[in-house]
Amino acid sequence: MYGIVNKSIEELVVANYGQEKWEDIKVKSNINIEYFISSESYDDDITFTLAGTIATELGVTVDEVLSLFGEWWILHTGKNHYGYLLESGGDNFKTFLLNLPSFHNRVMMMYPKLTPPEFKISEVEDNSLHLHYFSKRIGLTAFVYGLMSGLGKFFNTQVTTDHVESLSGQSTHEILKVSWEN
Ligand code: HEM
Structure with missing residues (x-):
């Protein structure tokens, strides 16, 4: 990385x-x-x-460290060094998540050799959606939980993340249900 x-x-x-x-x-x-x-x-x-x-x-646990790091990544590294990038993703939590699938395309302009995560969105409701997380790496799902929590704090939104399903295959595919309160 x-x-x-x-x-x-x-x-x-x-x-x-x-x-x-x-x-x-x-x-x-x-x-x-x-x-x-x-x-x-x-x-x-x-x-x-x-x-x-x-x-x-x-x-x-390692998962606790990764989760802590996910929050830190948004609230310190993201906010202090890449504030403009975070802002370009949307001005509220839901819009940011809907735009998340293309987020690392912009990151790749800075870091061209990136092996980025891939995100897809489904089951979009007023206050929840399913976040599909695909990764070439194994073991980073707890990092995504922390990222959701950090983004919730960034947008002053109460956020809950629940595990829906893990699908194995060529890559890791985790489905998380992300819910929020306006
Ligand atoms: C604030 C701006 C952001 C920057 C500059 C950034 C940059 C990066 C970088 C450099 C990596 C390491 C990958 C590599 O070097 O090959 C990475 C990985 C990752 N990023 Fe971002 N990122 C940002 C925001 C986000 C957000 C908002 C999310 C999701 C909510 C996210 C999710 C992830 C995940 C899950 C990984 C682990 C990679 C994997 O699963 O293989 N990032 N990002």
Whole structure:
């Protein structure tokens, strides 16, 4: 994944637990990289290893770390560095989700070697929809839960995400029911 992802994880750890904790997590993850460069590609293993070490250090599950990171990604990295991109996705939670399938096309203009997630939308109601999440990677569904929660906070909207179905195949396909209150 692009370095921006690992950099954002670093910022999350430093902001909440301090620089020393981050250095400790890097050592325990066997990562000898001093600084992550946002626009450089790194092996996905680095990101997954970091998530695993953070989970062990904090005594929580990897899914809890990924969910926390999803919120952080929207409310810190997204809001502070890509506010214009988030705004271009819509001015309320529902519109943003309806536009989500094309969101990473715009991200790819900045990060051309992206291996993006794919989203599809179905069962659209006034206050809920089904979000289909396709990924070439395994194990990031909890990240999507955190992203939904972060977007809810970003748009001041009460959001609930429930699991509907996991479909296996060539890629991961998860169906989530996302509900909100106006
Ligand atoms: C704020 C602007 C955003 C930027 C700049 C951005 C950028 C990225 C980058 C660089 C990656 C790593 C993929 C790679 O390097 O190959 C990624 C992955 C991902 N992004 Fe975004 N993203 C943004 C917003 C969002 C939003 C709003 C969502 C969904 C609500 C989302 C969902 C995901 C998911 C689920 C992945 C994991 C990739 C996978 O499943 O394989 N992102 N994004």
